[in-house]
Amino acid sequence: MRPTAVILSLASDYGCQVQISNFPEILEMLSTFDLGYWQFVSSGDMPDAYEVALIEGAVTTDEHVELLEKVRATASCVIALGACAATGGIPGLAIAGPVRGQLKEVYGSGEKKVGAGARKPAPISDYITVDFTIPGCPIDPAELSRVLQRAIRALVDTPQRQSMCGECKIAENMCFWLAGTPCLGMIARSGCNATCVSRGRPCTACRGIAQDANIESAYAFAAQNKCDADQFESLIKIYNAANEQATQKAVTSKKTAQEVVS
């Protein structure tokens, strides 16, 4: 019997779901499952029972939290799909300000209606245990396929911990910093083969912050290269505003703690 899978979405622009539908080999891969629900293409309801849940989007409302809890109680395997689900992504940008104030600014008097139960945006792992993460904006279909393969066989996935510059060198790119352009490769989770840099754009760490990242050292390098802490932080926040360890506040407090010790 094929396991049942569902694909659902929280706060996102559905881009990763579009990405799935763009690649025939992914659709073929998905046919290993009984696709019980796919928010982007089906109008039916979620089934009561399913084994695998692929969740796109950031958590931004009470309703999302309720849904997540229900999904976690049902599925044996939860997969975070894309940057918004993995790191809070672009919706995470709203983390900085008071959510109510922002809603008022955008929706005026409609704020109460639209913004009922609004929360600070967060990655889904802030609320439930996530078994696999497919990072990136948008996701890499080959990575989705690989992770699904592992999920079906209950194998662990060992994501790369290194930051991205090594892959960027293998792709034989000149470093953006040499030309004075900030790039986040040195703290970004690798695994994309420097896709953006190879196409002429600096890395924005859409795959999240690497497990091995040395944030403090990266801020120091940026500062030496005419990118002060505020600017560097604002770049990090594009996709990683919810990552408190990557903010300058975390870096300064770590530094102060060290100074106290030494």
Place this chain on the structure above:
Amino acid sequence: MLKGSVMVTFPFDMKGSYMYFRILEKDQVSTFIEGLAHVYEVVAPVMRGGGYSFEQVRDGSEVELDYPLTIIPPKKYFVRPKECLFRYDSHSGALDETDHEVSPRVLFGVHACDINAILMTDKIFLGDYVDPYYKARRENTLIVGVSCMPIPTCMCNAWGTGEVSQGCDLFLTDLGDRYFVTCQSFEGAHILDTFAKTHEASAEDKQALEDHIREFSQAFREPVDTTQLQLLFDAKYNDPMWETIGDPCLSCGACSAVCPTCYCFDVVDELDADGVAGCRIRCWDSCLDSQFAEVAGGHDFRPTRASRVRYRFYHKFWAYPSRYGKMLCVGCGRCDVACKVDINPRRIVEALREGESK
């Protein structure tokens, strides 16, 4: 390989020892390369996106023989950054290696440091455990070296790797409007005779060669004292210098990726969508990654960045020479260019000798 097809008579000098050197005018280089390209896959340095890289060429005018440094060394032609070693079918147990790419190739325009680096990786891949993939490519590759002038990051003068006594088929020394071509193998002489228009070296050419040699050795920033490095490493194994230098490491793996003498790799299986067939993949690995020395159960032999940086240089300056008698660094300076936090062999050598606090 050309073996068997080669009919070359080396000219002998009056005392009976052979010599084979010729002069190749620079305006003949394109023709030489294009001739080779009819028979071989010719790989040479080209300018791409503001940097230099080794790429396959057909048009001789694309080739930039006067280049400072390529981002990635020619090792990518012996061990690919990521490659499928074979395909397998887990139900039938069948293996398929037919896709394995080996074509007669000429690496054209390789600097002395990179040629010496290939000799070092030969020790690993063609030593006690012969790697069939490496061997097949190595045996099908001819190497044409080219002289260079040091840039500030170069330190081949520290290791004696700025000259080539073996390891290439031809070596071209730049004399301005012409190259002094030295043949190091029959195959080298053969391709030169077959595809290039050359002429004899005059007394003036030989004088220019001497001048070049002098100019080259005088162009280095400063001498690097590398004596007793292994003993110094022992003495400084627990020195705070490792924390000072190593802790800022960004764990990015850029240094090992660009290094011509770093050869560590990982092997993983990638399954097809059907979950039955798949690929055994080999890819470059890096000892600066926290996963590198982690074992089942989660124990990590090198849990800190400083311990990993120390390990990289321990391998280069202690472990490899203790087995093969040479330091595992050719001083190409690529890691010096690639590393954002100034972790490079020159700094390590200086810190081992003089301490890091100066």
